[in-house]
Amino acid sequence: MKTIEIEHITKDYGQHRGVFDLSFDVRKGEVLGFLGPNGAGKTTTIRQLLGFIKPDQGKVNILGKDCFEQADEIKKSLGYLPGEIAFIDSMSGMEFIRFVAKMKKMKDLGRAQELMEQFELNANGKLKKMSKGMKQKIGIVCAFMQDPDILILDEPTSGLDPLMQNRFVELILSEKRRGKTILMSSHIFEEVERTCDRAVIIRGGELVAVDTMESLCSGKQKRMEITFADTAMAAGYVSGFAKAVQDEQDGRRVTMKVGRDIDEAVKKAGAFTVVDLNVHTQSLEDFFLHFYGGDQS
Known part of the structure; x- marks a missing residue:
């Protein structure tokens, strides 16, 4: 069963920036690596999946629903970690987590507490004084704390040290065992190799390859x-x-x-x-x- 479907989408910003006739899918219970250099079109694709922008051509669906027209409904079962997280610097980390939980209509922060312990996060400090790594941990907590069935993660370990990168891999493998569907954009290839079932490779906004990790690794x-x-x-x-x-x-x-x-x-x-x-x-x-x-x- 296909949970995420991207069918022949084009979003053209001119000067060959954007994505062009891009098609791939993410199957239920699969971890899919979404790979490409900076400027390849990964974030543009993800923004269309989140309903932030509408493709010029083609269709983007999650659970059979149009990502632009039915974005609010889709987000109820979706966890999202953006490449650049928009924080409210006047808040503490914990205040921000509670703020996001309130927007998601969450009443229980038990899962958030588990994630903070897993990533050794003390979220009481002010966001404006936090390091990139600390902020990234807060982003991870916010993406996973609602226990969503689908996760879209844009460079999820950016700023994390090797120990925390390993903790993140453990988290992904745990979610995978629980049947979660995950689309993960990443530049850390060990991370992709250890967690993903398949990989989509794009360059210049165009599809270059889609294959299983087993097949890709056997070709090394x-x-x-x-x-x-x-x-x-x-x-x-x-x-x-x-x-x-x-x-x-x-x-x-x-x-x-x-x-x-x-x-x-x-x-x-x-x-x-x-x-x-x-x-x-x-x-x-x-x-x-x-x-x-x-x-x-």
């Missing part, structure tokens, strides 16, 4: 480095494996890039005496540079 290249007992063995291996290159400094060492053919590379090495083997896996970030145009190899 690996650099294999094998050291043989002597140079003759290394040369013998290279002669039978076109991708392999014998090291000029140490003739016993061979390096090569492998992807899905790693099994073949290892088995062929078994015909010789191997004294050392290292495999360096390409990061998902490097892999995505191919889609972003940063790596033309």
Whole structure:
């Protein structure tokens, strides 16, 4: 079942800014990573899902309801964390959380208290004196405290330290187990790799790829480095494996890039005496540079 549906939307701001004929969906109970460089159109897409702007063309639906025409109804079951949170600086963090809870017609702040403990947040200080990380924690509390069925998160760990980023990953995995539907824009690729079922990649406002994380990760290249007992063995291996290159400094060492053919590379090495083997896996970030145009190899 599709919870979020984006069908051929275009929002053109001129000079190729915006999104163009963009289509993808988020299925019930799925965590979908929404990836692209700054200016790719991620926030423009999310603003249309929230009903803040209307597409020039195409349709945006959540739970079968039009995101612009029925925005108020949709927001009852939606948690949202914006990329730039609009705080009221004269308030304390706790006053702001209560303010948001009142707008959401919440009477119980039990879930908010749980989240504050999870993220080690003391929300009593004034917002204007808080760090970016502290403010981000308050944004997370406000997005999740109503226990919504659907979450739309725009760069949710911006400003968080590595420990809190890990706590956030734990939160997403917990919500995923509970069947929540989550669309998450992120630049932190380990975060995406650990939490998402699929990823949508956009560039210049246009769709580049949609695939499962399993498929994307299996396509990542690996650099294999094998050291043989002597140079003759290394040369013998290279002669039978076109991708392999014998090291000029140490003739016993061979390096090569492998992807899905790693099994073949290892088995062929078994015909010789191997004294050392290292495999360096390409990061998902490097892999995505191919889609972003940063790596033309």
